[in-house]
Amino acid sequence: MKFSRKTFFIAFLFLSGSVSAQIQTSISNTLRYGNGKRSLGNTTSDFIYRENLTDAIFRLPKNISVGFRFLYDNPPEIGQEFTGISRRYIEYNNDDLYLRAGNFSELYGKGMANNLFENRGLAYDSWLDGVNVKYKFDDLIISALGGVMNFADSINFWREENYTLFGGNAEYKFNKYFTAGISFVSAEGEIPLPGTIHKLNAEVPEIYFNLITGDFELFVDWSQKWTSVENGSSVKGSGIYAALNFNKGALGVTLDYKNYKFDEQDPFARYDFTRPTRILPFQNPPIVMKEHSYLLLSRSIHQVDFNDEVGFQLEIFYLLKDDTFLTLNGSLTSRHNFYNYNSAEFSFEKENRDGNFLPSTNDKYSPFWEYLIEAEHSLDDYTSLNIGFAQRSKVIYNDISGSAASHKISSTVIPLLIQRTFNNAYAASIQYELEFVNDNYNTQQMKFNNQFISFVNSFLSVINLNLRYEFTSNDFEVSGRKDWFTVETGYRINQSNNISLSFGRERGGQTCSNGVCRYIQPFSGFKLTLLSNI
Amino acid sequence: MKKNIITGFILFLIAIVNPVSGQENINFSIDLINGGEVDFSTLHQEGPVLVNFWALWCKPCRTEMKYLKKIYEKYSGKGLKILGINQDTPRSLSKVKSFVNSYGIEYLIGLDPNKKYFEMFNGQVVPYSLLYNKDGEIVYQHSGYLPGDEIELEKEIKKVLGEE
Numbered sequence: 001m002k003f004s005r006k007t008f009f010i011a012f013l014f015l016s017g018s019v020s021a022q023i024q025t026s027i028s029n030t031l032r033y034g035n036g037k038r039s040l041g042n043t044t045s046d047f048i049y050r051e052n053l054t055d056a057i058f059r060l061p062k063n064i065s066v067g068f069r070f071l072y073d074n075p076p077e078i079g080q081e082f083t084g085i086s087r088r089y090i091e092y093n094n095d096d097l098y099l100r101a102g103n104f105s106e107l108y109g110k111g112m113a114n115n116l117f118e119n120r121g122l123a124y125d126s127w128l129d130g131v132n133v134k135y136k137f138d139d140l141i142i143s144a145l146g147g148v149m150n151f152a153d154s155i156n157f158w159r160e161e162n163y164t165l166f167g168g169n170a171e172y173k174f175n176k177y178f179t180a181g182i183s184f185v186s187a188e189g190e191i192p193l194p195g196t197i198h199k200l201n202a203e204v205p206e207i208y209f210n211l212i213t214g215d216f217e218l219f220v221d222w223s224q225k226w227t228s229v230e231n232g233s234s235v236k237g238s239g240i241y242a243a244l245n246f247n248k249g250a251l252g253v254t255l256d257y258k259n260y261k262f263d264e265q266d267p268f269a270r271y272d273f274t275r276p277t278r279i280l281p282f283q284n285p286p287i288v289m290k291e292h293s294y295l296l297l298s299r300s301i302h303q304v305d306f307n308d309e310v311g312f313q314l315e316i317f318y319l320l321k322d323d324t325f326l327t328l329n330g331s332l333t334s335r336h337n338f339y340n341y342n343s344a345e346f347s348f349e350k351e352n353r354d355g356n357f358l359p360s361t362n363d364k365y366s367p368f369w370e371y372l373i374e375a376e377h378s379l380d381d382y383t384s385l386n387i388g389f390a391q392r393s394k395v396i397y398n399d400i401s402g403s404a405a406s407h408k409i410s411s412t413v414i415p416l417l418i419q420r421t422f423n424n425a426y427a428a429s430i431q432y433e434l435e436f437v438n439d440n441y442n443t444q445q446m447k448f449n450n451q452f453i454s455f456v457n458s459f460l461s462v463i464n465l466n467l468r469y470e471f472t473s474n475d476f477e478v479s480g481r482k483d484w485f486t487v488e489t490g491y492r493i494n495q496s497n498n499i500s501l502s503f504g505r506e507r508g509g510q511t512c513s514n515g516v517c518r519y520i521q522p523f524s525g526f527k528l529t530l531l532s533n534i
Numbered sequence: 535m536k537k538n539i540i541t542g543f544i545l546f547l548i549a550i551v552n553p554v555s556g557q558e559n560i561n562f563s564i565d566l567i568n569g570g571e572v573d574f575s576t577l578h579q580e581g582p583v584l585v586n587f588w589a590l591w592c593k594p595c596r597t598e599m600k601y602l603k604k605i606y607e608k609y610s611g612k613g614l615k616i617l618g619i620n621q622d623t624p625r626s627l628s629k630v631k632s633f634v635n636s637y638g639i640e641y642l643i644g645l646d647p648n649k650k651y652f653e654m655f656n657g658q659v660v661p662y663s664l665l666y667n668k669d670g671e672i673v674y675q676h677s678g679y680l681p682g683d684e685i686e687l688e689k690e691i692k693k694v695l696g697e698e
Binding site: 024026027028030055057059093095105106107110111115116117176217219243245246247249250251252253254256284285286291292293294315317318319322325376378381384417419420421424426427428429456458460461464495496498531533 | 558569600623627628648655674680681682686
């Protein structure tokens with residue numbers, strides 16, 4: 001199933017030579033370089049990263065494309081070192097048939113059974129190497145894939161997991177109101193542990209539908225995961241995701257619901273991240289939480305546990321006259337059940353919660369909730385103002401010692417953004433964020449605040465200068481610092497090339513995407529980024 | 535290591551000996567958020583098209599969209615088409631339709647939850663905009679958004695519509 005790089009390369013050179021005149025080429029290049037110091041706690045060390053990523057697409061006649069990614073990560077800012085061709089594919093794409101051999105991403109339904117994606121910022125990559133085919137026949141779309149995945153765990157890079165995957169999806173549009181689909185993914189995997197390898201088989205079926213009626217739209221997705229570990233346990237788990245939309249005039253409402261029990265385990269097993277029965281890397285269901293764009297709100301957010309989590313999210317959009325847009329978002333999430341600790345036997349006993357199809361605010365279930373109210377207002381054609389107010393609370397329950405030893409953190413955030421275009425030559429924006437934090441694990445100073453200010457100046461839409469300053473009143477900040485200052489300048493060389501340089505200190509922190517979170521270490525020094533797209 | 539660098543260099547040579555025509559003459563069909571689908575080649579034959587990649591979680595994208603909405607209201611009567619291609623993944627995809635409808639966006643919005651079209655256009659960051667003339671040639675492209683960029687964009691649109 002795996003295609004050798006050499007085969008692709010020779011095939012491509014052949015094609016390139018014979019139809020050279022008709023080939024159209026598209027190239028994007030990202031060059032990143034950083035030189036400075038990186039810290040973890042009180043330890044600081046010199047750190048240099050050098051990354052160059054070139055994506056080249058060659059469009060041949062007859063709807064055929066060939067693509068390559070040449071990657072130089074030596075070392076990268078995050079992830080493992082790599083130099084060479086990290087992606088290659090050949091693709092045929094016309095109106096009805098899509099066929100690709102090589103590396104590819106794919107999504108079935110809402111990703112409950114299959115969602116292969118890459119996020120370089122988090123060093124997460126679940127692309128497959130194999131064959132992907134899709135055929136559209138009137139209102140029926142049929143897809144099938146097969147291939148191998150070499151997946152490096154984003155938290156423990158030493159854990160390289162290997163999977164062989166086969167899957168299929170069929171989606172049928174019965175009429176303009178009703179669409180339904182089914183998927184099935186089968187996988188064989190090897191998960192390495194120190195001294196041993198877990199071998200597993202997994203099967204993940206999925207069924208979903210979408211119904212549109214009047215101003216309402218309802219989507220429901222159900223999936224089940226069965227995992228069998230060689231010489232080990234066999235675990236069956238499931239997940240439900242649903243979304244209800246209501247749209248009328250200037251009002252838009254979305255209510256999302258999740259009930260993920262792909263591998264509900266007692267706390268001992270839950271925190272064993274090496275267990276092979278947990279959700280698999282080719283599954284990535286919706287997180288049912290707000291994806292924030294303000295810095296302090298996007299940091300230290302709740303990490304979704306797809307193995308055991310129930311919750312909902314409500315988001316309301318409303319256009320109040322033509323110049324003011326309101327957003328209201330609220331979400332609540334928790335674990336399903338509680339596990340009583342038996343200290344004599346050093347074991348847990350499951351205590352089922354009544355109504356565990358809904359989230360709980362009781363600390364025992366490690367709840368997380370947040371809400372955000374935001375207004376975007378245009379003062380005139382050239383000036384806009386955004387202001388928000390958010391509160392959130394997170395509990396990480398200590399299953400052995402109980403509530404008193406649990407980690408409880410809550411915060412209130414007020415973000416403000418003002419932008420003005422003065423004339424053809426100059427525009428500016430100021431962003432200010434203020435956060436009040438209450439963290440019971442910061443025992444000597446439970447209450448503190450964080451502040452962030454950014455001042456962006458744009459000249460002729462060609463040059464920009466950005467000053468960023470961040471401050472904390474936390475005397476026990478893990479990095480040992482209380483403020484961070486960065487100056488960044490960008491220059492648009494032409495429409496295809498942008499360069500930016502920054503110098504200063506960056507605070508780092510937890511960053512999450514698609515339910516995957518990573519701690520980004522504080523960095524102090526110089527950074528260069530050159531983006532090219534031709 | 536040496537082998538990899540040589541391979542990269544050969545790729546680079548192939549790229550430069552072939553005509554680099556960027557994202558021109560791309561042909562695709564995309565499903566639209568409010569039903570139906572649109573064929574890109576048909577779209578740009580009807581008039582200049584601005585393709586704009588955006589996402590709900592991207593603040594600069596949403597600021598830019600406010601201006602795109604105004605630009606569309608101003609120039610759609612003169613033949614301008616805008617195709618917004620949303621980059622939200624399934625985690626926030628459910629809200630896109632509500633946002634688009636309540637924000638009063640009248641131009642075409644397509645969905646790209648696994649970045650198939652973004653990859654086809656070789657995109658790197660959002661927002662990413664490309665302005666095509668009637669012949670399918672790119673007359674302007676732009677990555678990112680900073681306040682004031684909307685003035686430059688409107689100037690280019692006027693130019694492609696023959697108003698400047």
